[in-house]
Amino acid sequence: MPVDHRRIRGPDESFSPRLFLPSGSAKCAAAEDRRSGDGARGNMDVRAIFARCGLVSQAKGSAYIEAGNTKVICSVYGPRETERRDETEMKRGKLLADVRLAPFSCRKRGQWIQGTEEKDLSQFLLESLRPGVLLQKYPRSQIEVCVMVLENDGAFLAHAVTCASLALADAGIEMYDVVMGCAARRSGDAVLLDPTFAEEHDEHPSPSGKESRLTLALMPAMNQVSGLQAEGEMDAESLVEAARACMEGCYKLYPVVQQTLLKSVRKKAPPPES
Amino acid sequence: MAAGFKTAEPLEYHRSFLKENCRPDGRELGEFRATTLNIGSILTAEGSALVKIGNTTVICGIKTELASPTVDGPTKGYVVPNVELPSLCSSRFRSGPPGEQAQAASQFIADVIESSEVIQTEDLCVEKGKLCWVLYCDIVCLDYDGNLLDACIIALLAALKNTQLPEVMINSETEQPVVDLEKKRPLKVHRHPVGSSFAVFDKTILIVDPTAEEESLSTGLMTVVMDEEGRMCCLHKPGGTALSGEKLQDCVSRAVARHTEVRKLIDKVLESMKMDT
Amino acid sequence: MAEEASHTFLRQFGCEQSLLSKPDGSASYFQGDTNVLSGVYGPAEVKVSKEIYDRATLEVLIQPKVGLPSVRERAREQCVRETCEAVLLSTLHPRSSLTLILQVIHDDGSLLSCCLNAACMALMDAGLPMSCLFCGITCSISVDGQIITDPTAEQEKESRALMTFAIDSAQKGVLMATTKGSFSVTELQECIAVSQKASERIFQFYRDSVFRRYSKIL
Numbered sequence: 119m120p121v122d123h124r125r126i127r128g129p130d131e132s133f134s135p136r137l138f139l140p141s142g143s144a145k146c147a148a149a150e151d152r153r154s155g156d157g158a159r160g161n162m163d164v165r166a167i168f169a170r171c172g173l174v175s176q177a178k179g180s181a182y183i184e185a186g187n188t189k190v191i192c193s194v195y196g197p198r199e200t201e202r203r204d205e206t207e208m209k210r211g212k213l214l215a216d217v218r219l220a221p222f223s224c225r226k227r228g229q230w231i232q233g234t235e236e237k238d239l240s241q242f243l244l245e246s247l248r249p250g251v252l253l254q255k256y257p258r259s260q261i262e263v264c265v266m267v268l269e270n271d272g273a274f275l276a277h278a279v280t281c282a283s284l285a286l287a288d289a290g291i292e293m294y295d296v297v298m299g300c301a302a303r304r305s306g307d308a309v310l311l312d313p314t315f316a317e318e319h320d321e322h323p324s325p326s327g328k329e330s331r332l333t334l335a336l337m338p339a340m341n342q343v344s345g346l347q348a349e350g351e352m353d354a355e356s357l358v359e360a361a362r363a364c365m366e367g368c369y370k371l372y373p374v375v376q377q378t379l380l381k382s383v384r385k386k387a388p389p390p391e392s
Numbered sequence: 393m394a395a396g397f398k399t400a401e402p403l404e405y406h407r408s409f410l411k412e413n414c415r416p417d418g419r420e421l422g423e424f425r426a427t428t429l430n431i432g433s434i435l436t437a438e439g440s441a442l443v444k445i446g447n448t449t450v451i452c453g454i455k456t457e458l459a460s461p462t463v464d465g466p467t468k469g470y471v472v473p474n475v476e477l478p479s480l481c482s483s484r485f486r487s488g489p490p491g492e493q494a495q496a497a498s499q500f501i502a503d504v505i506e507s508s509e510v511i512q513t514e515d516l517c518v519e520k521g522k523l524c525w526v527l528y529c530d531i532v533c534l535d536y537d538g539n540l541l542d543a544c545i546i547a548l549l550a551a552l553k554n555t556q557l558p559e560v561m562i563n564s565e566t567e568q569p570v571v572d573l574e575k576k577r578p579l580k581v582h583r584h585p586v587g588s589s590f591a592v593f594d595k596t597i598l599i600v601d602p603t604a605e606e607e608s609l610s611t612g613l614m615t616v617v618m619d620e621e622g623r624m625c626c627l628h629k630p631g632g633t634a635l636s637g638e639k640l641q642d643c644v645s646r647a648v649a650r651h652t653e654v655r656k657l658i659d660k661v662l663e664s665m666k667m668d669t
Numbered sequence: 670m671a672e673e674a675s676h677t678f679l680r681q682f683g684c685e686q687s688l689l690s691k692p693d694g695s696a697s698y699f700q701g702d703t704n705v706l707s708g709v710y711g712p713a714e715v716k717v718s719k720e721i722y723d724r725a726t727l728e729v730l731i732q733p734k735v736g737l738p739s740v741r742e743r744a745r746e747q748c749v750r751e752t753c754e755a756v757l758l759s760t761l762h763p764r765s766s767l768t769l770i771l772q773v774i775h776d777d778g779s780l781l782s783c784c785l786n787a788a789c790m791a792l793m794d795a796g797l798p799m800s801c802l803f804c805g806i807t808c809s810i811s812v813d814g815q816i817i818t819d820p821t822a823e824q825e826k827e828s829r830a831l832m833t834f835a836i837d838s839a840q841k842g843v844l845m846a847t848t849k850g851s852f853s854v855t856e857l858q859e860c861i862a863v864s865q866k867a868s869e870r871i872f873q874f875y876r877d878s879v880f881r882r883y884s885k886i887l
Binding site (some may be wrong): 122124125126127128129131132133134136138139140160173174176177189191193194195198216218220221223225229230231255262264265266268269270288313383392 | 433434435436437438447449453454455456457459460462470472473474476478479480481482483487488489494495498499502527528530531532534535536537558566568569571572573587604655
């Protein structure tokens, strides 16, 4: 294993205390079905989100989203001159995305060194955002999107997409529409929209054994899907069903995002007093 | 007009304020920015704290893991602090491995932990020579507007005070540890180090709690870390203009006053958290 | 050489300049068994990304005796670099690069101060313009409260607090300070006073060595 010389090192090996839980106390399944109990959200409900723009003073635009306990912060820098001359595109701008998970964001401590997983996440974010941005308006420049996941309580990638497009809008980057993200988990026949971490990692698989996860990015104004990532076993029909569920989830959150943007614009340029 | 002057001649712009004993953001020379604290907001971490000093925002999350102690210190655990300055927090940082500033900050925090004995590593021992706790203290800057070190120390201290260690027993038959997540004990924090940072302008004017712009225009920076007994845990001046003894004395007395302020803030936030539960 | 008061005791120190042929300036500085070799390159061409329009870009690299440089070395590099930047008249060489490389030959305590001294000697050897000279002094406070200057590795280990200062030759002011362990304010002031006193001997040594060197050439 490569040694990181740029960070303070701990012991060579350490283990999460969760590995040593007494065998009897298996974690109780969080949800086979959410409908149990009052006030619990239904299978097709998304978590209420809290969103704010313009929290990072140094960035051109920034946004913060909290959905349940999932917390994501994003800042946008640019448009500015491309760093590497040889990669300069003359006709359109370049979008760069960087997704990082803070080491304390998951149950098990993560490493700082960016793994392949984070690179995949960055790639998905980049590809979901790109169709929404009018890159032809920014020739020979680059726009950087930096996302930091502070706490992962499920569906963080979907919220990262929403957060990133909020930050892009806050930075004044021209876009066709805000790209919304939503995730779903299918276990057997049930679809759980916007799953929590416990629901994503349910240790009691459904009897049918079909487990799958889906993350979808949507531009609501045009009703176009800009990103779709699915993993696990699922047939064509259920994929479409899950995708539709995600799209509905996006539409539910769309007004909240619009309100957030309106609020931040009003704050930046208060309407003239008449 | 003022905006143009500020961009074209930033140093002159700042000087014109300093001449009148005030600063562009309206502060006096010896005034800290408003400091706010939020403790325990990250549930996936065993302890966490978010600190804001003006615009500068820093979050510290502590994860605990089990490991075997070193041969040299069989009764000692580990504290592993790291400061991260991701590209998110300012355009001056690139993504990728930490740069010099982040590494120097990590080393500074590690020195403060060691010098102040905020945590006694013996407290982290579970069984001598076999098992101990590792505290991974990851400090992430979310918004960089100067005075990173002060914010990091406050975040670290508050997060340590928020940290709960689950109970661990060693099963005598299998010699394997058994963790009980239900029973938790708070981590013992022995000392309360608090830092105060200063910047020197034009080799003579001393200002406290510099912003990012003030930091880059100043001719020298200094951080003084005090504990509650008025002892210094760390004096960090990585170069820059020379300081006389009297100036240093001045900084120390300001650092003592700042210590009381921050201690009060942390206690107040912890108290309000207790009231809630 | 007779030692004055016991608390400003410095181990035997010495320096050899211009011992390397490739760098523009080089020095090997020893204090007791601690030994650091330094080389300076520059002013030379600078990478566009590191270019500063109104002054030279200084880079400091510290190579440990074994292994690769880690976070500790990076923190020391920052201290040495900012100290050098404070005295170097880098505005005379805008848009150029200065590189200072410090190779640790042996560490027997007071390493950072030895690095600083080696750096200053190498900068002098390279003939770079400086507003004044600087030297590094390490003090340790033992468990019984005694101040020891220029401690060995063993004395460092036994000490309660350890401080390293960079002192400038013009005003005897503190350019750089870094400490370990806890101490009172009075102790700090005492240590600074002791270091300032001890610095006189090092500056005298600097002067003598320059005098010796140039009296031969001229």
